[in-house]
Amino acid sequence: MQELIARAKELLADGTVARVLGWKAGDLPYNPEPAYFEKEEDFKDFVYNSFCGANLSKFMIEASKLEGKTLVCLKPCDTYSFNQLLSEHRVDRDKAYIVGVGCKGKLDIEKIKKQGIKGIKSISGAEISDEADTLTIDTIYGEKTCAFSDAMLERCHVCKGKEHKIYDEIIGESKETKDAERFAEVERIEAMSPEEKFAFFRKELSKCIRCNACRNVCPACSCRKCVFDSTKFDSSQKANVDSFEEKMFHIIRAFHVAGRCTDCGECSRVCPQGIPLHLFNRKFIKEIDELYGEYQAGETVVEKGPLTSYTFDDVEPGIVAERG
Amino acid sequence: MSTLNNQTEQVKEISGVNPLKCMKCGKCSASCPSFNEMDIKPHQFVSYVQNEDIEALVNSKSLWKCLSCFACVERCPRDVKPGKLIDAARQIVIRQKGQDYLSPNEIPELLDPEIPQQLLVSAFRRYRR
Amino acid sequence: MSIEANEEFKPKIVAFCCNWCSYAGADLAGSSRLAYPADVKIIRVPCSCRVNPMFILRAFEKGADGVILCGCHPGDCHYSTGNFYARRRMTMLFSMLDYMGVENGRTRVEWVSAAEGVKFSTTMNEFVQKIHSLGKNVRLGDLRCRN
Amino acid sequence: MYKIAKENLSALFRKIAESQELYLPIENCGQVNYGVWTEDANVNIDILKTVKSPKDAFFPQSENLYTCVKEDKKISIKAEQLKEQDFVVFGMKACDIQGVEVLDKVFLSEPVDSFYKARREHGVIVAMACGEPEETCFCKVFGIDPADPKADVATWIIDGELFWKPLTDKGEALTDAVKDVFAEDSSADAKVEAKKEEINKITEQLPYMKLSLEGWNGDSLDEKFNSPVWEELYKPCLACGTCTFVCPTCQCYDIKDYDTGHGVQRYRCWDSCMYSDFTMMAHGNNRNSQMQRYRQRFMHKLVYFPANNDGMYSCVGCGRCVEKCPQSLNIVKVIKAFENQGGEKA
């Protein structure tokens, strides 16, 4: 982290960048927030640890409109989102100085709390330099421990790899944290009977409070005005009146990001109700891979995605019914 | 499904060939080094499979005359691969016979180490009757 | 379940037809007096690629029991490529509906050319029959529209 | 005071539910929210904070106001029925109870919101003391005692037993209706007092409990409104509605019409001042930047509301926003930012 700070200060000082987009330490051990740093003294609060899960790519849409370059800290998986935004002309490569920051898996405080750990005073083992496999958590109810991997975000268990796909320079080491199959959950659902599937999603979606956190954090959902906020489609709804509302919202959202979603996992990370929203997007990714060829959005900057291209011999929609 | 039909399906499945793609150009027969020794010619393999007459193929001389050189497979402009078809017919015969005559362990000492692998494989397929 | 056995159920079926092929195919079915159930109501769109998945979900929300999309045969699109995009989009939408446990028989895509009046009619007959066998759509509708 | 063993609680719930609806924390897919008790509900009364606050019981996320039905050219209007049956909300914490009082200020003052009022009149609140408060809690800052909640009934869980103490007439009535399932305990008062002591000791250690609200009142309006600090604070905000929807005091709503095909249903639903289309009007939006929207939320909770309501803040320190904000923003950070700002100035 010190190397990162030193380099950021250097680039700020020599005028290469006008500001730095990173994370600012919070007032609890686990709540750093994304922040801009423009002056040397701002860096006293700069932090980069395993709780810095937020994907900063989307902030670059606004930062691209500012004067001068913005140094942005991107983790390997965040760089996919940046590439995708670049493909869609939403960010300006010339306005970004990308520092690929090392990542060894990011933590989910909810998972720690789920283990009954509360009244947290401090957490050790979450620094980026720590090699510890275990987090040691000091609470007012005594010292607790938790395996690092048990506290990891879902997306880290299906890590896309330690490689940054776009960067100006890389600071820090990364580690691939994959220990689960990316599509295992999707396959589990696919294997269910229609009744079970329906019950599963109905239960999960019944929790949805339409806070729109999933949409607003999503780097692919970068619309200036979402169809669900617009009167143009007669689709403007805020209420969770009936379970259909949520289905419509989540199906359409997944459809809109299909072929563009990099599977960055932010939607599931931010959902206050813990809905596994990535299961929608990942279903589409799996379908695209299987029906139209392996495709990873954001792997490179591309012109056309799978839903804006076609081949003559594409499968017919009837395949869905045929394969049962 | 009749047995005959079954065999046709088997041949198609084993070979991975869609005989309907054939445009009857004859390039397979033109390429075949064993043409003159065959009773059923390579281009006819396709029509026999189309006509679901696997029995005739299985009983033909050609079945054991094909060298599996795969010149026809290589040159077929339509990806029909007669060589694969006849090979599939051979497999059917072999499958029907079932048992192996040699155990895998006995094989190495019987072989000349210089012999190309591919030749061995095709020889086993052909002469194991 | 046959249609006769389920007389009281009158399904609502929306058919989106592209202007150039399928709408004309439906016209031909009409002028050839090829009957299909009155449950099918056609909406004319310029091309199958004009059909937004939201239209389909909206139809279900408002109480439709089945939605079918008809367009030109792949390669014959009046706009060259429209139905290719429609094909991918609908494949995606249908797979998601299936994944969420909504009977996938309630949605269908069929390519019907302007000359295929017979196909249009048989397709609609088949589809209506299918919807009859599935019964009323209860998984996607909005309860408020029921009464 | 009465008591009942924790493992027998379902008997109590069943008893209550015999005659009325019972809302209590229910776990569904790993998350605990208030919901209606049923025999197979997965009740979780050990939870400190439900994801959503229990304000739904009185001010649901969406509710119908009336229905228009169109037949040919005739239109008939059917008003929605007001709540007429009693119901019980079980397990509300002190902060959430204070949250309801904040809502009372809004909905029960003129013009009175009849839907809300009917629910308040028919609702009986059974409060529960917080056993193990957490680091995100700061109710004491607003003068709330988590160990001694005030409602129709107060309860404590001590060593596997629930202690039950009616505090109001409504509470007495409920108690009478269900007391078959209770036992009496003469040493109850002492045990409860000891528990309160224990809870207070824990709260002493919590980092946010000593937060200072100095300078946050109606008088500081201009100074706070014009502060440059907001420019820094809002930046990571996603403009999602998480904080407002989990908040026990946020009371903004939108009124919408839904076309059912044969008429229109007018309903209201929670709205969030964080949303870009909040209070959207024909000419556009009053607050057209996220900074303004962000500022609004906190100014409302900490300045405007107390200015209009005898100093009552519309934050109760439940800490839900601290836990749930996707970007780790929250009201505590706002309060602290101004603290620092003040310090620097001095």
Add this chain to the structure above:
Amino acid sequence: MQRIGVFVCHCGTNIAATVDVAKVAEMALNEQGVVHAEDYQYMCSEAGQAKIQAAIKEKNLTGIVVCSCSPRMHETTFREAAERAGLNPYMVEIANIREHCSWIHKDVEEATKKAVILMRAAVAKVNLNAPLKPGESRVTKRALVIGGGIAGIQTALDIADAGYKVDIVEKTPSIGGRMSQLDKTFPTLDCSACILTPKMVEVNKHENVTIYTYSEVEKVSGFVGDFTVDIRKKARSVDMDKCTGCGVCQEKCPSKKTLSEFNRGLNTRSAIYTPFAQAIPNVPVIDRDSCMKFQTGKCGVCSKVCQAGAIDYEQQDEIITEKYGAIVVATGFDMIKLDNYDEYAYSQSPDVITSLELERVMNAAGPTKGHLERLSDGKAPKEMVFIQCVGSRCSDDRGKSYCSKICCMYTAKHAMLIRDKYPDVNVTVFYIDVRTPGKNFDEFYRRAVEDYGVNYIKGQVGKVIPQPDGKLLVRGVDLIDNKQILKEADMVVLAAAIEPNPDVRKIATMLTASIDTNNFLTEAHAKLRPVESPTAGIFLSGVCQGPKDIPETVSQAGAAAVKAIGLLAKDKLMTNPCTAHSDELMCNGCSQCANVCPYGAISYEVKEINDHGVRETRRVAVVNNALCQGCGACTVTCPSGAMDLQGFSNRQILAEVDAICR
């Protein structure tokens, strides 16, 4: 709020027998916005139209719904009637209660119910209709033809004869194209040069035609009626105005080792050259890659010998920018590379040649001065073998899936010519099928067999094996005799597949014209619009659209010209108003819409947007209404719904959905 009139047609008994039309009209009055409803015997009749017009005027209608036959029948009729009554024609919607209702249902109650629903949907839509006005765009009265082969020449001539200016852009130093390389043409066997040269001269002399040879299209912008094209005129190093075409420079040029493109690399040419004797313009170019002056700085012979002083080593590429109303693509074809066909020994033996090479061998101006001889040793062949379908009709990745169409005929021609001129040469043709659809084509082929004794064998060749003695051993099969054939040949001629000129990809991208998987340009409709690209204002001439022979090429070239003339004849273009429109307040500028637009109608602008007082400069999509055809692909791709289609807007279609599901 709309004031809508609903008109229900009886269509005699066609509708009225199964639909209670009066009931439909009565029910219409319950619908939102409907202030007038009536039914009538024949709405499309004069009297019916008069009723509509009267109601529009009397009731001050803002929109009408006609419940009648298919809109494909009478939509235009009713739109025009409405327009005559002062109503915008796009405020008319049709509820199809005949083809989609009365004709397919028998039960009156059921059919009436359905008719009411269809009427409701149309009323719901009209409630959201807005008056639309077709746009206008001007037409530049000049056409561009890309490619100067027979297709391009014919198209240019036809357009020029109609009185419009035409420019031809040709990549090589001369016009003439593939046809100029041919010796004789089927099925009449007249000499190619004899019929082509006059056309070349005519086009060159035509006052309306400007020819840019040794030039390429560099950039295309604009749209139908108003294209702007940059043409790169490559430096010829010879002054076109001064050169007299005497040819001395070519004779004297010391660098003569470059393979002749025109003769398919069978012999060499000088560094300063005209491709062939009848080249137009008859002005040589210096091939700078093989010129010693340009490569080493030493030489300059041509400059010294040129009496006219036309040599200009300093000449630079020139960019010409011109405006056009229409563009015709006539980029033609080439033979496929035979690198992947080892079995035919093409790259191993000089005596295995392609048919186009044989054309040059047979041609008096060719490398052998027209003598049929083996290229290896110059000996006269005795046995010649032709192999058909080399790379055509292949489903593997070595060749092309299509039939090249011309090979059967030119092979018959070659066989016949050889047997005619050299009766002692045996000619054998291995074929899969002989395809001769065309006037006098099969007769031609039969002559080759019957009169000239050409030996046609049904079967393919598996391998051609060059022998140590220089002969070629051909192993083929005779499928009729079911025999394998071994034949010693002196020469083997391969009928290689043809493919579109590889440059077409680049050009298609510039023109936003679509191409298929084989790189052929796609026509707007396979049957009904075969010479137009789906991109408005782009026309297709010749083999760039698909394999064809000369007569077909010439007729298609004429057809393309007619289409272009039809466009140029207009002063203004009325554009279909049902086009896409992007709401810039909502547009993200993400380019997804442009990715699916088949017409290249969407471009992007960076501009300042004022969103209720918030000003921001950003990238937004702009639809060119002259190009947009209104398919709507973009509207679904647009996640925010910023892109909408006029006349079929999201809200209109949703209103129809709602009305039907009500």
